[in-house]
Amino acid sequence: MILSLYVARRFLRMTARIFLIFFAILMLIDMLDQLRRFSGQIGLRRAAELSLLHVPANIYTILPLILALGAIALFLGLARSSELVVVRAAGRSALRFLAAPVVTTLLLGIVLVAVLNPIAAATSNRYETLSAQLRHGSAQVLSVSAEGLWLRQGGSEGQTVIRAQRTNTDGTALTGVTILTFDADGALAQRIAASRAVLDQGAWNLTEAKIWDLSDPNPEADARVMDSFTLPSTLTPDTIRDGFRDPTEISIWDLPRYIRGLEEAGFQAREHRVWLQSELALPVFLAAMVLIAAAFTMRHARLGRTGPKVMFALLLAFGAFFLRSFAQVLGDNGQIPVLLAAWTPPVATVLASIGLLLHLEDG
DSSP: OHHHHHHHHHHHHHHHHHHHHHHHHHHHHHHHHHHHHTTTTOOHHHHHHHHHHHHHHHHHHTHHHHHHHHHHHHHHHHHHTTHHHHHHHTTOOHHHHTHHHHHHHHHHHHHIIIIIHHHHHHHHHHHHHHHHHHHHSSOOSEEEETTEEEEEEEETTEEEEEEEEEEOTTSOEEEEEEEEEEOTTSOEEEEEEEEEEEEETTEEEEEEEEEEETTSSSTTTTOEEEEEEEEEOOOOHHHHHHTSOOGGGSOTTTHHHHHHHHHHTTOOOHHHHHHHHHHHTHHHHHHHHHHHHHHHHOSOGGGOOHHHHHHHHHHHHHHHHHHHHHHHHHHHTTSSOHHHHHHHHHHHHHHHHHHHHIIIIIO
16 A cells, blocks of 8 residues: 555656646747737737636647656656566566556546546637637627527627527527627617528528517517518628537536537537547546556666667557547547547557556566
8 A cells, every 4th residue: 555655646746747847838839829829919928828728728638648758757767766676576566566556547537527627628718719809809609508599790780699499500590589689889779589590691581570679669569570581690601610619618517518508409519429428538548548658668677678668658659649539530520429439549548558568567
């Protein structure tokens, strides 16, 4: 137990150091990128604020590689200090010795998914909002909630908010539509209810529309009922699709509810389902990174060939990372089932690493 706690503490310290090094490097790179992207609009302080919002999502993406580097550094340090020799002389097998760092990684992965994921999602969402305002002067045009689908469009005459109970897959055909229009001063000017709305070039074509002029003292008495009505629009199918929130910008605690809202509104939520399952499988994948590092670096330093072994460990870690990303793309496109896309790379990497360890250590 004492040995396991000792190894776990060293592993956490080494991983924390590497994490901070990568965080500092990514901050410097991202600050330069923000200054280039918004040249003339922001200063150094504003660029640092944007980078602090952008970097957590980036570093969360490369967590498996950080854990792999931490494990490599741990095992190399134990080998050079001959502590691995002492452990083996005491009769502890390689797999039993690996129990401490693997269990630590699993627990750390659960904490990262439960805590760091919401932080990265919140900062990423805030960054996208601020960067959209800097680029276009407005934020996203679409949102999905339990009450239905919400769209927003703007123009020189004011803003328009559209709510629909359901929609087609690209958000261009709405049913159960309620539209609120605001004038240039932000005052509510008009309310429209329609059974259906279809987006055409530059306009919404409404069916069975009822229009209330809210500037009248008695809007209901002067309401108009029309079989068809055309409402000018600045939206296009591309801007509606771009309004979807990326799954990386949604906390894992809120993602199931967001997926239900998308599907109830008539949208396809496969990409969000793949991301949710991939996040649930992340602790297993992090443990796989530790096993890959152990398979090549948990050897005595006097045996030599340390450089090639570290290189092989890094190449396999990058290969597993690429395989996981590739499987997610296949899952997003519907080429393979969601569970297969999310869980096959971590489980396959764990089994392959254990097989390699058994071959090298006991074979």
